[in-house]
Amino acid sequence: MDDVRLGNAATFERLEHFYDAVPRDVARVEEHGPLVLFVREGPGWPFYARPRLDATAPVSVADVTAVRQRQRQLGQPEAFEWVHERNPDLLAVTRAAGLAVLEAPLMVLDPAAALAAxxxxxxxxxxxxxxxxxxxxxxxxxxxxxxxxxxxxxxxxxxxxxxxxxxxxxxxxxxxxxxxxxxxxxxxxxxxxxxxxxxxxxxxxxxxxxxxxxxxxxxxxxxxxxxxxxxxxxxxxxxxxxxxxxxxxxxxxxxxxxxxxxxxxxxxxxxxxxxxxxxxxxxx
Ligand SMILES: CC(C)(COP(=O)(O)OP(=O)(O)OC[C@H]1O[C@@H](n2cnc3c(N)ncnc32)[C@H](O)[C@@H]1OP(=O)(O)O)[C@@H](O)C(=O)NCCC(=O)NCCS
Known part of the structure; x- marks a missing residue:
């Protein structure tokens, strides 16, 4: 991390709310324990499951397996998305549930930095x-x-x-x-x-x-x-x-x-x- 001001909990909190808000515009929401599954209602790419914003319990392998079953039932991809720093245990849990995990660099524009043209x-x-x-x-x-x-x-x-x-x-x-x-x-x-x-x-x-x-x-x-x-x-x-x-x-x-x-x-x-x-x- 180049800039410690960017790596703060408030930024992760804002991102978490963003990820949770985007699908709600066009998707139905199903809550499955500590996970939330977004089910798109109209045309477009299908959504994924995420940790619930207000979850208090950690996600277990059984939770992931249950949501995968529901995704298959709905004809949706068995996809899960989350921010590692917010849910560090989920990496091992999803792998233990038999899924492969892509770890993508999450990047923010430094608000203090000059922006190239x-x-x-x-x-x-x-x-x-x-x-x-x-x-x-x-x-x-x-x-x-x-x-x-x-x-x-x-x-x-x-x-x-x-x-x-x-x-x-x-x-x-x-x-x-x-x-x-x-x-x-x-x-x-x-x-x-x-x-x-x-x-x-x-x-x-x-x-x-x-x-x-x-x-x-x-x-x-x-x-x-x-x-x-x-x-x-x-x-x-x-x-x-x-x-x-x-x-x-x-x-x-x-x-x-x-x-x-x-x-x-x-x-x-x-x-x-x-x-x-x-x-x-x-x-x-
Ligand atoms: C990733 C992707 C969008 C990059 O597109 P691009 O237009 O080639 O990107 P840029 O030209 O800005 O930069 C690519 C490289 O070209 C170099 N480059 C840019 N202008 C150059 C120039 N005039 N002369 C020589 N090299 C140049 C950059 O330095 C960079 O080099 P690096 O790989 O060593 O860092 C493209 O490869 C792509 O569509 N990939 C598949 C889809 C994908 O993965 N999208 C990204 C999702 S996050």
Missing amino acids: PADFTDVPVRLLDPAAPGFAADVAARRAVAAVGFAVAGTARGEVGPAQRDAAITELDAASLEEERSRTADGRRLSVLAETPTEGALASGMAMPVGDTAEIAGVATLPSARRRGLAAAVTAALAHALRRAGVDLIFLSAGSEEIARVYLRVGFRRLGTACIAEPSALI
Whole structure:
């Protein structure tokens, strides 16, 4: 930890409330002992189980096994997420329950630090999506396609996959999904950024989800052919600037690996702790 002021219990407390609040917007809540399971009601990625905010008892292997059974019954992934520093015992407990755990660097933007500008990393233009613009539907489709192609090629290496594969991955949004994107963007619950050139189109993308004065940056991805040109750093910086302008003072993210964390370090983020994601071992 570079900055002891960031590693305080109050920050972890705010993050815990954020993680607990985000799914409640769109999910039903089931409480299972010291765990809470979020069950998404509409379209979108399924949620996970977390330790309950108000839990007093520790999570046991039996608690994890019971929630996995319920997740299977609901057709949900058997996924659990938590912050290691808040629930240090859960690592051993989920492993003992037969799950594999991804330990992702949990990073926060140092509020005292100067924030790099997108242009510090690349000449490629980076822009925030505007829900009132005529091209909004196409922009969202591009953001989703870049993320789908980018996340399909893990790691940070350059590769052949590029705009052709992005274009092949573009799908028109159904009316409900487009309306959800538009209303969330219009009322500030979602920020989306694209890095694109006039000739190559969208090359990198990312999103942020503010809840009050806390926001998570997620889904940052660059097409393999455009990697190692500073695009992810620029996208992250653009999101962080927009969040600060909106009054958000705790900006955080989980990096997929120590290697990926270097991208965010260069923008001004610092390691605070570890975000854990447990799933059946074949998935990690
Ligand atoms: C992780 C990912 C988003 C990084 O995207 P990117 O646009 O290549 O990121 P950047 O260009 O900002 O930085 C990557 C590297 O390129 C280097 N770089 C940046 N600009 C450069 C330039 N002009 N010349 C040479 N190297 C450069 C950076 O220093 C960094 O090097 P490092 O790995 O040694 O730290 C991308 O690899 C990706 O989409 N991976 C799969 C999805 C994923 O894991 N997303 C992250 C989820 S947290």
